[in-house]
Amino acid sequence: MNDHALYARALTKSYGGTRVLDGLDLAVPRGSVLALLGPNGAGKTTTVRILATLTAPDSGTARVAGHDIAGARSLVRERIALTGQFAALDDLQTGTETLRMTGRLAGLSARDARTRADELLERFGLTEAAGRLAKTYSGGMRRRLDLAASLVGRPEVLFLDEPTTGLDPRSRLELWDAVREMRADGTTVLLTTQYLEEADRLADRVTVLDSGRVTAEGTPAELKARVAGHRLDLTLTSRRAYETLAARAVHHDPDDLTLGLATDGSAAQVRALLDELDPDRTAVARFALRSATLDDVFLALTGAAR
Missing domain, CATH: 3.40.50.300 (P-loop containing nucleotide triphosphate hydrolases)
Known part of the structure; x- marks a missing residue:
């Protein structure tokens, strides 16, 4: 003390x-x-x-x-x-x-x-x-x-x-x-x-x-690192695709139909996530990989509105 x-x-x-x-x-x-x-x-x-x-x-x-x-x-x-x-x-x-x-x-x-x-x-x-x-x-x-x-x-x-x-x-x-x-x-x-x-x-x-x-x-x-070393941001092609995948995300932007998912940043995991979430390649319009921020921590660990 x-x-x-x-x-x-x-x-x-x-x-x-x-x-x-x-x-x-x-x-x-x-x-x-x-x-x-x-x-x-x-x-x-x-x-x-x-x-x-x-x-x-x-x-x-x-x-x-x-x-x-x-x-x-x-x-x-x-x-x-x-x-x-x-x-x-x-x-x-x-x-x-x-x-x-x-x-x-x-x-x-x-x-x-x-x-x-x-x-x-x-x-x-x-x-x-x-x-x-x-x-x-x-x-x-x-x-x-x-x-x-x-x-x-x-x-x-x-x-x-x-x-x-x-x-x-x-x-x-x-x-x-x-x-x-x-x-x-x-x-x-x-x-x-x-x-x-x-x-x-x-x-x-x-x-x-x-x-x-x-x-x-x-x-x-x-x-x-606790939330994710990196974040994969997905911009979806439709509101339906956004709502289907929203529960998996740590970051939500409904206006732009963008979701952020936790990832370790490796090419293997990014490919696996894209194949898992969009097997028909019709739901994801584009994606971007970025480092996790304290914003991700804040949203993941508190009851703040998404």
């Missing part, structure tokens, strides 16, 4: 008659990135809120940065930071003012708060905009400033709850670079995301949640 920045056992949480978490276990090594994946309502945000001491579990135990979330809430809060889905900034403060104020609230001296603010403004590429009001920042700049504010107190654990929601591709890449830098500095990151590519690029390990339970966990490569 001491080797883990986050450790949880048998966490449960219900709201009314809805069971949001149902015996959740987590173990996240220090200095690593864990991605929590799952459909809407799977329990991702509730997990973050419990570990960040914002919500109490109904049952179960958890330790964050070595401290119990129930018995040592103040110690946990001293060692964590949380960045939610939307930037929490005062639009009437400049970037510099935001970070200096955060530093003072974190207990830094005025001198140390100034130094830390300057360090973070440079690190996140905001030095030139430091004197501008936050309301003039672009969406990507606001997210970077919000993330910088989370790091003022040098947290041991950082919770990122869907941090790139609404960002353009360039801003998303910039935020990914920032997460990699934090990991390199030894910060433990728990990331919830709806972007499967994001988890694939950033996470050391992935935990897939569905209906409040862990349905799979491992490295991105392990999870992709």
Whole structure:
């Protein structure tokens, strides 16, 4: 347990008659990135809120940065930071003012708060905009400033709850670079995301949640291998052919009449699949072989609509 920045056992949480978490276990090594994946309502945000001491579990135990979330809430809060889905900034403060104020609230001296603010403004590429009001920042700049504010107190654990929601591709890449830098500095990151590519690029390990339970966990490569090393995409000639073969597929695209089937990628298995599924050579219009992705894992291991 001491080797883990986050450790949880048998966490449960219900709201009314809805069971949001149902015996959740987590173990996240220090200095690593864990991605929590799952459909809407799977329990991702509730997990973050419990570990960040914002919500109490109904049952179960958890330790964050070595401290119990129930018995040592103040110690946990001293060692964590949380960045939610939307930037929490005062639009009437400049970037510099935001970070200096955060530093003072974190207990830094005025001198140390100034130094830390300057360090973070440079690190996140905001030095030139430091004197501008936050309301003039672009969406990507606001997210970077919000993330910088989370790091003022040098947290041991950082919770990122869907941090790139609404960002353009360039801003998303910039935020990914920032997460990699934090990991390199030894910060433990728990990331919830709806972007499967994001988890694939950033996470050391992935935990897939569905209906409040862990349905799979491992490295991105392990999870992709579990579903299939490769995927054979078949475009069918008719709706009838599509519906006949749909139960065999791990990927479904009814609009284009395309199904994806698990395969090891070998020529022998691809030929065998095509002969098995389309012996008369009338059902398949064309096919393509591609590597499996976390999208395939997500659809295969959760109850997400296909």
